Amino acid sequence: MSSIRVLVVEDDPVAADAHAEYVRRIDGFEVAGVARSGAELASLLRLADAPGERREAVADLILLDMNLPDAHGLDIIRRVRGLGLPVDIIAITAVRDLHVVRSAISSGIVQYLIKPFTYSSFAEKLTAYQDFRRTLVEQASATTQAEVDQAFASLRPVTASSLPKGLSAETLSAVSRLLKNQVAPTSAVEVSEALSMSRVTARRYLEHLADQRSVRRTPRYGTRGRPEYEYSWARESRQD
Amino acid sequence: MSSIRVLVVEDDPVAADAHAEYVRRIDGFEVAGVARSGAELASLLRLADAPGERREAVADLILLDMNLPDAHGLDIIRRVRGLGLPVDIIAITAVRDLHVVRSAISSGIVQYLIKPFTYSSFAEKLTAYQDFRRTLVEQASATTQAEVDQAFASLRPVTASSLPKGLSAETLSAVSRLLKNQVAPTSAVEVSEALSMSRVTARRYLEHLADQRSVRRTPRYGTRGRPEYEYSWARESRQD
DNA sequence: GCCGGCCACGACCAGTATGAACGCAAGGGT
DNA sequence: ACCCTTGCGTTCATACTGGTCGTGGCCGGC
Known part of the structure; x- marks a missing residue:
């Protein structure tokens, strides 16, 4: 089977190089x-869209940053989709804004990876995409619901994202969910009472969460x- | 929380009625x-796209048939995406052609349901979408990778497919039957005692069952x- | 009748919330 | 200005369960 382009x-040149290098390290992928x-990007894609040529993009997969100097990632997705190019998109970005995530997903990206990330989470996303592709290609022309599913x-x-020892994913999400719904700053005691857990x-x-800079910590005098x-x-959003 | 429109x-009028009726039967959805x-469809959507009005679609979710008299479903998806409307799309169609499935997915549909289908598989797709929406909406403006995942x-x-090795169908149905009849959340030990099996x-x-998202799992503090x-x-659960 | 796979069980090891004890930083009294 | 009070931050041992590995009985195939 040919590589995924x-x-x-x-x-950012540094990040671009890093991503490209990461891609090369994974079997079955090549940097197009x-x-x-x-x-x-537009010129690269238009090239393949020339009339007379086969309606095929120069790539199968785009790793797209949301913050580009001349355009927003969401607009780029929209343009690509409007052309109907048969490419999939993985968003790779430091933008953690809910609205952007939401829009990106509904615009049809296959994965959303938040920077900074480790090589292993990057590889995980790409191999997941590879599996997805393989299961579709392996089918004959007619498919069943089970195969689509x-x-x-x-x-x-x-579910990856290794947590520090001693923490459980459920509790962490319970705490962060509570904190997000809270408008006023909340103390540890208040959190423990609300979730009926120990202080x-x-x-x-x-x-x-404070270490991860997801919450701010201030003394109450x-x-x-x-x-x-x-x-x-x-x-x-965090500054990285 | 408001319903999903x-x-x-x-x-096909018969199918359209059936789909609408199915939607009404599921809690948290309404037919827009x-x-x-x-x-x-275009006139319905363009209405909301009029200049000056808020950039909001008349619906949150579109159940889209691929074979329409005047246009192909893929073209419709492309047009909707080109406008950048914040709607999600579930393809519901008898078309099982691999190319169409592939294109629809890369154009950004959230589910692909092949006709004919049972009510339970229909409901499964919609509740899955509801879960997805809820997990995103529950977040505040900033999210983490784990939450996006x-x-x-x-x-x-x-999907059901084959049970993971080591599980038997009888035991599984016994466990899920017990859990369905239980009003209060039940621990693993309690289940094992009630069914006189090992913990x-x-x-x-x-x-x-938790992996299948048929049961919810929460720590007891x-x-x-x-x-x-x-x-x-x-x-x-799907009981087809 | 033998064999191989499959599913449940028992027991160990690792893991996570808890309560108590200790320490620390700010307020308040003398 | 000093020290005491106060209440939470911080640490630690402990309790009790989750998770895993190896074993044993059962069933179906050969």
């Missing part, structure tokens, strides 16, 4: 090109005794 | 309209020791 779209801007299923991310546990998770820390969800 | 696009052709995961439900076995089946997980029935 990947187009890297990324304005690197575009540093929306315009570059299976193709979808291979796109499903395997120690609540604090451990809050501290972890005015009361007697040792100052209490209050935690609030960091709304703006 | 669904637009049914289907030229029915279009019998590509032109009808989880949202994706709800969109790609593991290990009970847990394995519960875990399998308050007691000392390692937290015990309790399982509660989440959704009707």
Whole structure:
């Protein structure tokens, strides 16, 4: 089977090189090109769209950064989709804004990878896509519902993201969900009471989130005794 | 939370009625309209796209037939995507051609349902989409990779297919039957005692059901020791 | 009748929340 | 200005379960 041709779209040269290198390290993929801007990508894609030529893109998969100097990633997705090019898109970006994620998914990306990421999570996303492709290609021309479902299923991310020892994924998501719905800064005691867990546990998770810079931690003065820390969800996206 | 507004696009009146009725039967969904052709759909969507008005579609979700009298489903998807409308699309069609499936997926549909289908497989697809939406909406403006992955995961439900090695159908149905009749969340130990089987076995089946998202798994806080997980029935299983 | 796979069980090991004890930083009293 | 009080941060041992590995009985195939 031929390799999957990947187009890297990324304005930062360092990141672009890194992504390309990552792609080369995975079996079954090859780098079809690197575009540093929306315009570059457009010219690469228009080339294949010339009349008379076969209606085939120069790539099977695009690794798309959302923040490009001349265009927003969402607009690029829209343009590509409007042309009806048979390429899939994986968003690779530091943008964690909910609206962007939501729009990207409904515009038809197959994966969304948030920077910074490790090689293993990168490889995981790409091999998942590879599986997806293989399950579809392996079918004959007619498919059954089960086969379609299976193709979808291979796109499903395997729950990775290794947590520090001593933390469980369920508890972490419970704490962060609570904190996001809270408007006022919340103390460790308040969190522990709301989730009916111990103060120690609540604090451990809050501290972890603070380390990840997902929550902000500030002392609460005015009361007697040792100052209490209050935690609030960091709304703006992280600076990486 | 408000209902998910669904637009049914289907030229066969009988099928259109059936789909609409199916949608109404599922909690949290409402029928926003029915279009019998590509032109009808276009007029419905363009309405919302009028300048000056808020950039919001009249629907959140489109159930799209591929074979319409005046246009192909793929073209419709392309047009909708080109406009950048924030709607998701589920393809519901008898077309089982691999190329169409492939193109539809890469154009950004969230599900592909092959006609004819049972109500339960229809409901499964829609509730999966509902889960996906909920996981995203629950987040505040900023998200983490784990949360994005989880949202994706709800969109790609593991299909029944073959049971993972080591499970038997009888035991599985016994466990799920017990859980369905249970009102309060039940722990693995309680299940094992009720069915007089070993804790290990009970847990394995519960875990399998949790993977399938048929049961919800939450830690039970308050007691000392390692937290015990309790399982509660989440959704009707496919009983085709 | 023998053999191989399959499913459940028992037991060990690892893991995670809890309560208690200790330490620390700010307020308030003398 | 000093020290005491106060209440939470922090650490630690502990309890109890989850998860895994190897074993044993059962069933179907040869």
